[in-house]
Amino acid sequence: MIDIKDANYSYDAEVTALKNVNLHIDAGEAIALIGVNGSGKSTLMKLINGLIIADSGSYLFEGEEINNKKMQNEEFSKAFHKKVGFVFQNSDVQLFCSNVYDEIAFGPRQMGMDEEEVRKRVEDTLKLLKIEELRDRQPYHLSGGEKKKVSIATVVVLNPDVYIFDEPMNGLDPKTKRFLKEFMIAINNAGKTILCSTHDFEYVKGVFKRAIVFSSNHAIIRDGNYEEIMNDSDFLYDNNII
Amino acid sequence: MPEWLLKKDNYTPLKDKNSFIDKSILSIFNVLAMFRQQTKIRNSKFGINPLTKLISTLILIIFVSLSRNFHFIVITTVFMLVLINLLSIKEIKYVVKASMAAAIFTFIILLPAIFLGYSNNTLMITLKVLVSVASVSILTCTTQWNELIITLKIFRIPDIFILVLDITIKYIIILGEFSLNMVYALKLRSVGKNNHKSTALSGVVGTMFIKSKEMAEEMYGAMESRGFTGTYKVYTKFKFKLFDYICFILTIIFVLTYFYFDRL
Numbered sequence: 001m002i003d004i005k006d007a008n009y010s011y012d013a014e015v016t017a018l019k020n021v022n023l024h025i026d027a028g029e030a031i032a033l034i035g036v037n038g039s040g041k042s043t044l045m046k047l048i049n050g051l052i053i054a055d056s057g058s059y060l061f062e063g064e065e066i067n068n069k070k071m072q073n074e075e076f077s078k079a080f081h082k083k084v085g086f087v088f089q090n091s092d093v094q095l096f097c098s099n100v101y102d103e104i105a106f107g108p109r110q111m112g113m114d115e116e117e118v119r120k121r122v123e124d125t126l127k128l129l130k131i132e133e134l135r136d137r138q139p140y141h142l143s144g145g146e147k148k149k150v151s152i153a154t155v156v157v158l159n160p161d162v163y164i165f166d167e168p169m170n171g172l173d174p175k176t177k178r179f180l181k182e183f184m185i186a187i188n189n190a191g192k193t194i195l196c197s198t199h200d201f202e203y204v205k206g207v208f209k210r211a212i213v214f215s216s217n218h219a220i221i222r223d224g225n226y227e228e229i230m231n232d233s234d235f236l237y238d239n240n241i242i
Numbered sequence: 243m244p245e246w247l248l249k250k251d252n253y254t255p256l257k258d259k260n261s262f263i264d265k266s267i268l269s270i271f272n273v274l275a276m277f278r279q280q281t282k283i284r285n286s287k288f289g290i291n292p293l294t295k296l297i298s299t300l301i302l303i304i305f306v307s308l309s310r311n312f313h314f315i316v317i318t319t320v321f322m323l324v325l326i327n328l329l330s331i332k333e334i335k336y337v338v339k340a341s342m343a344a345a346i347f348t349f350i351i352l353l354p355a356i357f358l359g360y361s362n363n364t365l366m367i368t369l370k371v372l373v374s375v376a377s378v379s380i381l382t383c384t385t386q387w388n389e390l391i392i393t394l395k396i397f398r399i400p401d402i403f404i405l406v407l408d409i410t411i412k413y414i415i416i417l418g419e420f421s422l423n424m425v426y427a428l429k430l431r432s433v434g435k436n437n438h439k440s441t442a443l444s445g446v447v448g449t450m451f452i453k454s455k456e457m458a459e460e461m462y463g464a465m466e467s468r469g470f471t472g473t474y475k476v477y478t479k480f481k482f483k484l485f486d487y488i489c490f491i492l493t494i495i496f497v498l499t500y501f502y503f504d505r506l
Contacts, residue, residue, distance in 0.1 A: 051426055072264075078255035082433040092453060093423035094431075096445030106442070110434030112256050124244035140452050158433060159251050190248050 001027040001162070001193060002048060007057035009043055017043040018054070019219040023212070025195070027161065030188045030207055032226055033197040035214030036240045041197040042089070044214075045164050048195065049086045050077065082111075085160035089167045091147035095139035100131070100150050103139055107158040125157045129183070145176035152183070162193040169200035177203040201230060201242075215239060256435035262443075263429045270422045277415050292389040293396060294486040298493045299381045303374045305500045312362065314503040315369045321496070322376050333383045341376035345369075387411050393480075405474045413457065421450055 002025035009018040018040045025031060033041045046052045047059060050071050059066045061080065071077045088094050097103040104125055108118040126132045129149045134142065139150055148168065155163065165184070169177050177200065184207045188194050198204055211229040213222040221239065222229060229235070236242040306318055326337055348371040352364040382390070391407045424446045436442060 049430065051430075074259075074261075075255050075257070078433045079253065081430050082251070082253055082255070086427075086430050088423060088427060090420075090423065092449065093420060094427040096424060096428065096442065096449050098445065107431050107433055110256075110258075110432060110436050111251075111253060112434055121244075121246065124246070128244065128247075140449060154431060156247070158431070159247055161250065186243060187247075190243050 001025055001062060003058075003060040004047070004054075005058045005060075007047065007054040007059060009040075009047060009052060009054050016218050018047070019217060021057070021220055023220070023223075025193065027193055028188070028191050030184070030194040030209055031196070032204065032208040032211045033195060033214065034199075034211055034229070034241055035197075036216050039214035039216055040218040041214055042166055043218075045086065045166055045195065045197065048162075049084055049164060050080055051086075082158055083160055084162045084164065085155035085158060087148075087152055087155055087163070087165045087168055089170060091144070091151040092140070094151040094154060095147060098138060100126075100134045100137050100139060100142075100153075103150060104153045104157050107154065111158075121157050125153045128156065129153045130179070145172050148172060148176065148180070152180075156187075160192070162195065163187060165194070165196040165198075167197050167199065169198055169203055174203070181205075181207055199241075213239065213241070255433060258435040262439065263425060263432060266425045267422065267429065270418055270425065274415065274418045274422065277411070277418065289483055290485050290489050291480050291482065292385045293393045293480045294482070294489050295381050295385055296390065296393045296396075298489055299377050301493050302377050302496065305497060306370050306373050309370075309500060309504050310366075311503040312366055314500055315366055315373070317499060317503075318373050318496070319369050322373050325380060326376065329380065329384070333380075336383045337376055337379040340379040341372050344375040345372040401474050402472075409461070413454070416457070417450065417454055420453060421446070424449065 002023065004021055004023040007018055007021040007023075008016075010016045021040075021044060023044075033044065035041050043052070047054060048061075050066050053059075053066070053068050053071065061084070064070070066080070071080075095103055097106055101122060104122045105118050108121050113121070123132075126135060129152060131146065131149050131153065134146055134150065137146075139147065142150065152168075163184075168180055172180070181203055184194055184196065184204075188207070194207070196204070196208070208226040211222070211224065211226040212220055213229060213235075215221040216239075222235070233242065302318070306315065309315055309318075326334055329337065345368050349364070349368045352367060355361075355364045388408055388411070391404055391411075394404055394407075395401065428442055428446060432442075
């Protein structure tokens, strides 16, 4: 599904963010991206989302190369963004409508669904994320955990094939973290591909089957079974992960 | 799990024009890149301190503006070209771009004067603009903004005003990055035809406003908890090195040249 070969990326042509990244992800996988701050996890997620294009190397999504030319084609880029959902680390950036219902309905309305269908999708999503009571609230008055759930709902409602979570557990209370863990397991069981960066290993037990570890010099240093990597304390300690 | 979530959507995006999102991303990117460039710590080639640079630039602009002598302006232009030549390629590009744009614009504005027989004056004013903009560009591209702001203290500008300017620049970058992510989020969720583009954009602007208000309140709280009582003192100590003295000597020669050509 996702094939990245020899990808390199640097910010302002000076600050290296990704170094020679090679990655293959199959549909339905649940992968944890692990690494110290600034190791390139968020950059890789932006690359997979098509928000940035690698300086060199290639990125294939479902066999189609994702490059500047393709992303400038509006029809292609919209269809691609519909398939790959991104939950930002900071939920505030994702919410800009006047109430939660409109926020979640923003995507489906654009997809040309009639209002009844939109309402059904939004109600289902509200129920799935257990936020029905937030329906008429203003997004900027919600708590951190509620904002996170609403921002996830805005992605879920588009029914993407791939979910990308950028450190979703940050700043959430234990109950919301447990809810998120169960939610990730549920959507993965529903056949969705999950890619998630995290430092919060305690709360994601049982979600991931595979882990990709980034070194501080922006390269992938290990790619394998999640449990095996998590049990290799020496490796995790040496790489400043625990 | 709702049924629609368990199967793939058979979806082809409806045609719509969303280039405003890409244009917004590009323009925010450019502003952020400019600020990052400006706030980057750079090793000045000659280690001239910002105060020397600011004073010399001001003197240069004042005397170039006062001058009515074509030779003096030409000499200053040549001097400026020599200075530009000492910069790095990136800095040269920045200075040339800014000064040429200003000069060309001035020349076009003054074009009718050429037909009225004032060609010398037109050329002189264009060169004056070129030299002035080039000197300010050299100053800004070789000096960090926070250093430049601190030099304002010499001009008796209150410390609290300097603090506000400093914080403004910092928050332009923070809010810029926030708005970039917001427009990214808007782009990712714009998967079809949006009949209410202005509503989405005004939502982004509104959220930005709320965010900036929250950040301002949080920062004031943080400042208060660190003992801020409304007064702020900027501590500066400018050290003058060999190249600062050379710079001052060049400035004095420049002023003498002005008097030689314009007043004698």
